[in-house]
Amino acid sequence: QLTNKLDQIFRNLTNRGKLTPANIHETLREIRRVLLEADVNYKVAKDFISQVEAEALGEEVISSITPGQKVIKIVHSKLVELLGGSAVSFDIPRREPSKIMLVGLQGSGKTTLAGKLALYLKGKNWSPVLVAADIYRPAAGEQLNILGKSISIPTVVFEPGEKPLETCLRVAREAPRRGWDILIMDTAGRLQIDTVMMAELKQLKNKLTPEKIILVVDSMTGQEAVAVASEFEKELGVDGFALTKLDGDARGGAALSLRAITMKPILFAGVGEKLSQLEPFYPDRMASRILG
Amino acid sequence: VGLNRNIDRDFLDALEEVLITSDLGVKATIEIIEDLQDKVKQSRLRSSEDIYDALKNELKRILIYRDNSPAETRCSPYVVTFVGVNGTGKTTSIAKFAYRLKQSGKRILLVAADTFRAAAQEQLSQWAQRYDITVVNSQAGSDSAAVAFDALEKALAQKYEYVLVDTAGRLHTKSNLMEELKKLNRVMAKKIPGAPHETLLVLDATTGQNGIQQALAFNQALNLTGIFLTKLDGTAKGGIVLAIKKELDIPVKYVGTGEKIEDMVEFDPEEFVEDIFR
Numbered sequence: 001q002l003t004n005k006l007d008q009i010f011r012n013l014t015n016r017g018k019l020t021p022a023n024i025h026e027t028l029r030e031i032r033r034v035l036l037e038a039d040v041n042y043k044v045a046k047d048f049i050s051q052v053e054a055e056a057l058g059e060e061v062i063s064s065i066t067p068g069q070k071v072i073k074i075v076h077s078k079l080v081e082l083l084g085g086s087a088v089s090f091d092i093p094r095r096e097p098s099k100i101m102l103v104g105l106q107g108s109g110k111t112t113l114a115g116k117l118a119l120y121l122k123g124k125n126w127s128p129v130l131v132a133a134d135i136y137r138p139a140a141g142e143q144l145n146i147l148g149k150s151i152s153i154p155t156v157v158f159e160p161g162e163k164p165l166e167t168c169l170r171v172a173r174e175a176p177r178r179g180w181d182i183l184i185m186d187t188a189g190r191l192q193i194d195t196v197m198m199a200e201l202k203q204l205k206n207k208l209t210p211e212k213i214i215l216v217v218d219s220m221t222g223q224e225a226v227a228v229a230s231e232f233e234k235e236l237g238v239d240g241f242a243l244t245k246l247d248g249d250a251r252g253g254a255a256l257s258l259r260a261i262t263m264k265p266i267l268f269a270g271v272g273e274k275l276s277q278l279e280p281f282y283p284d285r286m287a288s289r290i291l292g
Numbered sequence: 293v294g295l296n297r298n299i300d301r302d303f304l305d306a307l308e309e310v311l312i313t314s315d316l317g318v319k320a321t322i323e324i325i326e327d328l329q330d331k332v333k334q335s336r337l338r339s340s341e342d343i344y345d346a347l348k349n350e351l352k353r354i355l356i357y358r359d360n361s362p363a364e365t366r367c368s369p370y371v372v373t374f375v376g377v378n379g380t381g382k383t384t385s386i387a388k389f390a391y392r393l394k395q396s397g398k399r400i401l402l403v404a405a406d407t408f409r410a411a412a413q414e415q416l417s418q419w420a421q422r423y424d425i426t427v428v429n430s431q432a433g434s435d436s437a438a439v440a441f442d443a444l445e446k447a448l449a450q451k452y453e454y455v456l457v458d459t460a461g462r463l464h465t466k467s468n469l470m471e472e473l474k475k476l477n478r479v480m481a482k483k484i485p486g487a488p489h490e491t492l493l494v495l496d497a498t499t500g501q502n503g504i505q506q507a508l509a510f511n512q513a514l515n516l517t518g519i520f521l522t523k524l525d526g527t528a529k530g531g532i533v534l535a536i537k538k539e540l541d542i543p544v545k546y547v548g549t550g551e552k553i554e555d556m557v558e559f560d561p562e563e564f565v566e567d568i569f570r
């Protein structure tokens with residue numbers, strides 16, 4: 001366990017209280033290993049370590065009775081800071097209607113999150129409408145429709161032959177008359193390297209100008225979180241992230257990668273399959289989880 | 293990586309970076325690099341190109357497997373279940389697998405045993421209808437094991453050669469859901485001793501180190517016979533399967549390469565390892 005490992009290193013000091021370069025190297029390697037095992041991206045972990053290096057081996061640590069604990073405290077607080085400090089409030093300007101667009105890789109949890117967000121916003125006195133804009137996956141429209149019905153939220157599914165853009169524009173036009181003040185648009189899963197599918201998102205963004213574009217990321221994502229986040233940010237622009245399936249035991253180091261690469265906020269945590277299982281993202285809880 | 297470089301710490305660090313960024317994980321990477329260093333000493337490999345090849349060969353050796361599952365010709369129907377955590381591609385993969393078997397003229401029965409998730413039944417039905425494959429459905433909320441039991445009865449009566457069972461996604465940390473899968477196996481074995489003959493863990497190629505936890509838990513509960521690695525058409529290398537093979541000796545048998553019905557191939561260790569270094 002990290003505390004014990006670091007205490008071991010410091011206990012083996014040969015120089016009275018003065019850390020040798022070997023001790024320093026070993027300490028940082030141990031912390032880097034923990035981050036990599038937690039799925040933090042290789043380069044992100046490297047940068048993070050160099051960020052904590054100076055502080056982790058400063059006077060406060062060296063003169064401490066429990067230097068191992070001190071280092072962990074520094075690493076933990078640096079992680080919390082990088083993850084966003086504290087939970088972020090999800091403020092959406094009222095635009096008649098406002099629009100949220102959910103994007104991400106296949107199977108990350110977008111459709112489920114759409115339902116969760118609808119329930120959440122209804123609780124905040126919005127009148128949401130769910131828009132099924134995934135015309136590719138078999139029964140995607142049915143899936144969102146069933147979720148919408150389960151929480152008594154209106155759901156509009158694309159007509160046969162209708163393109164996602166047409167569906168979304170149609171709902172946006174109808175919204176004021178129907179009393180809907182926010183659209184939650186569920187899109188098809190796609191690879192960040194699929195230029196045609198990314199172009200579809202760009203067109204949706206240009207024509208609909210959503211107030212929030214949320215990249216939905218599976219918390220068990222490994223090293224590739226960096227490539228995915230940076231490509232979506234570069235090609236489309238992302239306002240924030242939702243990290244899903246945190247009710248599992250994935251350490252979730254991808255969270256650090258998302259933040260390090262884009263500095264956009266992680267807005268929500270999906271913590272189950274039920275539509276009520278949505279929480280704000282808490283940086284301090286995530287930091288502890290990453291450190292194991 | 294840069295061939296013909298000095299065999300020094302920098303070179304080994306570069307190899308380490310390739311393996312870790314491919315999701316092999318720290319433990320497997322360290323073991324493999326240390327074994328490589330031993331081999332370098334023993335066989336006195338000099339050029340970085342030789343060491344590079346030795347590494348590739350070692351990775352291929354880890355991934356190669358001998359098929360231990362019962363001969364498909366000896367069991368009729370041959371029952372295959374698809375299991376895994378949420379969203380990995382089970383339903384899509386089972387459709388691809390069925391289509392492939394159908395192309396070789398087999399009689400297949402699909403079982404929509406995900407009785408939980410919204411529109412799971414509809415999703416599999418739509419795949420089945422599109423490619424004219426028989427599917428056994430049920431009401432949402434009905435007992436998953438009961439659906440499978442009835443499907444096996446039908447398979448025996450109507451002489452189906454293959455029964456492919458789709459299950460609901462579930463996190464391996466949820467013991468009640470893992471129990472449900474164990475019950476599914478017990479119930480199927482009652483109807484057809486030896487069923488399921490193949491249990492495939494459907495694993496997303498973007499998965500990091502949690503893939504090991506998944507393989508461990510599903511294997512302990514069900515005895516996995518192989519992995520169906522999905523979404524390898526993305527940018528993730530899927531290196532976690534190397535760590536899984538090394539640690540648990542569970543082989544990758546099939547790979548998903550896209551969202552269309554024909555997007556699957558048999559696992560090729562050679563191609564997989566070459567891809568890690570591309």
Ligand SMILES: Nc1nc2c(ncn2[C@@H]2O[C@H](COP(=O)(O)OP(=O)(O)OP(=O)(O)O)[C@@H](O)[C@H]2O)c(=O)[nH]1
Pocket residue numbers: 104105106107108109110111112113134137140187188189190244245246247248269270271272273378379409461463
């Ligand atoms: N345990 C758990 N399961 C989740 C969570 N979020 C989503 N899921 C499950 O993950 C699976 C995939 O969710 P979907 O909402 O269909 O994912 P998607 O991103 O819309 O998938 P595509 O549209 O195919 O790209 C389903 O089985 C969901 O029930 C979560 O926070 N926890």
Ligand SMILES: Nc1nc2c(ncn2[C@@H]2O[C@H](COP(=O)(O)OP(=O)(O)OP(=O)(O)O)[C@@H](O)[C@H]2O)c(=O)[nH]1
Pocket residue numbers: 106107137189191376377378379380381382383384385406409412459460461462494522523524525526547548549550551555
């Ligand atoms: N690019 C790509 N997408 C895939 C592949 N296999 C499946 N998918 C996509 O992944 C998403 C999830 O697939 P599903 O088959 O619904 O996954 P599942 O495991 O059955 O999901 P749950 O039943 O909710 O746990 C869908 O959008 C599929 O099209 C693949 O090999 N490549």
Ligand SMILES: [Mg+2]
Pocket residue numbers: 110111112134140186187188189
């Ligand atoms: Mg979806």
Ligand SMILES: [Mg+2]
Pocket residue numbers: 382383384406412459460461
């Ligand atoms: Mg499924």
